[in-house]
Amino acid sequence: MMEFLNLILEPLEEVFSKFKVFLPNLVAMLVIMVLGFILARLIKVVLVKFLIAINFDSWSDRMGFTTLMRKGDIWAKPSATLGGIVFWLLVILTLMIGLSALNIPAVDSLVEQFFSYVPRIFSSAMILIVGYVLAGFISQGVLIAAVNSGYHYAKLLAEAIRTLLMVLILAMAMEQLQIAPSIVLAAFSIIFGGIVTALAISFGVGGIDAARRMIEREASEKRGTEAKDEIEHI
Amino acid sequence: MNAVTLRPDVHEQIGQIGSVDIVVGIPSFNNARTIGHVVRAIQAGLAKYFPSHRAVIVNSDGGSSDGTIDVVHKSSLEDFNAILLHHRVEPISKIAFPYAGIPGKGSAFRSIFEIARALDAKACAVVDSDLRSITPEWVELLLKPVLEGGFDYVAPLYHRHKFDGTITNSIVYPLTRALYGKRVRQPIGGDFGFSGELARFYLNQDVWESDVARFGIDIWMTTTAIANGFKVAQSFLGAKIHDAKDPGADLSSMLYQVVSATFELMESHSEVWMPIRGSEPATTFGFEYTVGLEHVNVNTARMLNLFREGLKNLREIWLGILGAGDFREVERLGNLSDNEFCFPIGLWTRVIYDYAIAFHQKKLPAEHLIKSLTPLYLGKTASFILLAQDMEGAEAEAEIEKLCMEFESNKDYLVTSWKQFQ
Numbered sequence: 307m308m309e310f311l312n313l314i315l316e317p318l319e320e321v322f323s324k325f326k327v328f329l330p331n332l333v334a335m336l337v338i339m340v341l342g343f344i345l346a347r348l349i350k351v352v353l354v355k356f357l358i359a360i361n362f363d364s365w366s367d368r369m370g371f372t373t374l375m376r377k378g379d380i381w382a383k384p385s386a387t388l389g390g391i392v393f394w395l396l397v398i399l400t401l402m403i404g405l406s407a408l409n410i411p412a413v414d415s416l417v418e419q420f421f422s423y424v425p426r427i428f429s430s431a432m433i434l435i436v437g438y439v440l441a442g443f444i445s446q447g448v449l450i451a452a453v454n455s456g457y458h459y460a461k462l463l464a465e466a467i468r469t470l471l472m473v474l475i476l477a478m479a480m481e482q483l484q485i486a487p488s489i490v491l492a493a494f495s496i497i498f499g500g501i502v503t504a505l506a507i508s509f510g511v512g513g514i515d516a517a518r519r520m521i522e523r524e525a526s527e528k529r530g531t532e533a534k535d536e537i538e539h540i
Numbered sequence: 541m542n543a544v545t546l547r548p549d550v551h552e553q554i555g556q557i558g559s560v561d562i563v564v565g566i567p568s569f570n571n572a573r574t575i576g577h578v579v580r581a582i583q584a585g586l587a588k589y590f591p592s593h594r595a596v597i598v599n600s601d602g603g604s605s606d607g608t609i610d611v612v613h614k615s616s617l618e619d620f621n622a623i624l625l626h627h628r629v630e631p632i633s634k635i636a637f638p639y640a641g642i643p644g645k646g647s648a649f650r651s652i653f654e655i656a657r658a659l660d661a662k663a664c665a666v667v668d669s670d671l672r673s674i675t676p677e678w679v680e681l682l683l684k685p686v687l688e689g690g691f692d693y694v695a696p697l698y699h700r701h702k703f704d705g706t707i708t709n710s711i712v713y714p715l716t717r718a719l720y721g722k723r724v725r726q727p728i729g730g731d732f733g734f735s736g737e738l739a740r741f742y743l744n745q746d747v748w749e750s751d752v753a754r755f756g757i758d759i760w761m762t763t764t765a766i767a768n769g770f771k772v773a774q775s776f777l778g779a780k781i782h783d784a785k786d787p788g789a790d791l792s793s794m795l796y797q798v799v800s801a802t803f804e805l806m807e808s809h810s811e812v813w814m815p816i817r818g819s820e821p822a823t824t825f826g827f828e829y830t831v832g833l834e835h836v837n838v839n840t841a842r843m844l845n846l847f848r849e850g851l852k853n854l855r856e857i858w859l860g861i862l863g864a865g866d867f868r869e870v871e872r873l874g875n876l877s878d879n880e881f882c883f884p885i886g887l888w889t890r891v892i893y894d895y896a897i898a899f900h901q902k903k904l905p906a907e908h909l910i911k912s913l914t915p916l917y918l919g920k921t922a923s924f925i926l927l928a929q930d931m932e933g934a935e936a937e938a939e940i941e942k943l944c945m946e947f948e949s950n951k952d953y954l955v956t957s958w959k960q961f962q
Contacts, residue, residue: 364901368902368903368904443905443908446857446904446905446908447907447908449853449854450792450854450857450908450911450912450914451792451911452853453846453849453850453853453854453914453915454790454791454792454846454850454911454914454915456842456845456846456849457849458849460849460853461852461853536836536837536838537701537703537704537706537836537838537921537925538700538704538705539705539706539707539791539794539795539921540705540707540708540728540794540798
């Protein structure tokens, strides 16, 4: 009977002793997560207040981020959205740190993989943000310069430049994230090359008359303005 | 902040000269064709009107490759009898050197101010190096109000063709006058007289590493003098005829340089201009006379086409700057035919004030913002030309006066909007 009882109690003792060893890790994880969550909330509140103080929402309006958010069906203020993003990033970070406190080899390797991937996420996010601002800036500059030069297709030119730049930036961001890099590279080459080839064919063959009309129109207007103003603006 | 690097040979020349009463500066860059005439006119002016004053002519050059500096050294008035001068004349020294620092007219002026300070000059003048119409009388008219009238700053007053100087006439003059309350007709004329004290004041300002060193020095000098309470006058110099400008010079870049400099000054002097209402005339020296001016060709159809292109393509930008109400009015102008086109002065005033506020709010990058004004400016210019084509010069001037009054009477709108974004 005793032997039978030992057979039952031994695994239970073993489980209990393992649980005793594991319990501090679990408590540590819970403490880390609770503290991390509180800290994340605190940082979010402070960050949002700071962003409001430095007029981040107006800056986002000017840079076109607000419009981009609205297109993506996000209706919160840019400051609140950034605060939310930072909050959830901190929660994920806390979760990863908490999980690593459990000292479970499988979880440890998962956490390690996550942390080695974080710099890529960060750099691709930076590429997207900086690229979006830069593409907007360049296309706006092209639009204004083209209008001031009397170019008739200014908006079309500016939009084409913005689209090409955004394709380039998306390809760079995906390459950074290592999402099917060979496919991204091939797709990018096909899209970029395709656009150029399509333009060349449509202008050179299909739209030869339209192209001639456009060029002649620009040229005739230029000729017309040769006998131009002699006024001194300053 | 106050130090400018002058070459050792310039220091040596300054040491040899010691001190002077008058410094006349000529900023230059590849002006070998015209600068000789300018130097001789100044020498004649100094000899004729200031024979007992010690004077120096300073050529601050931007690294010309056409021998401008050599021309300055070689140019001199040989025959003083030709200008009916028979008495003793104090020798007139010349210093010609390439200036150091950021390339631009502002850096050239900085070196001239520095030399004026080192030589303890009582009065200074600066004149453009491409002038063809400068006469010895310009020297008297720019310097005498300083030396004998107690004035600190003398702006030029020219007779120009009614279609010339449109950026001055439609933006800079009405805006500066409404802001600072002083009717200085040519705030960016390019030829000025000023006291040694004001030159030292200019040197002490922390602007010499900014855009002022590159462009916008003219409006900066005028505004700084008015806003800081210096005594300001203007002198009638006759016609201003100068070498043909580079035909490839981009209008929108010109507009950007002038307007951004004016708007930047609004930022730094907001405490000064906000309480001012109305304006007072500036004391004017010189005998005004009518000048025969050459015919000027204009192509208003091209200007109006560019205005309509702007309306078609810059809709979102203009809407964001002008607001829905004024944009609708601008849109209405786009539907008018060339013959009936008329840009109302009230609308133009609000356009300029809205752009100033947008600049203050940093709604767009400064260069994009001001360059987007170009089609509107061309619309306004075409409107003025159509209106004034059959007018005499005085009638055209009266139209500019009306515009100035509109700027003055609408100033509350500017002040109220500005305060909202402080």
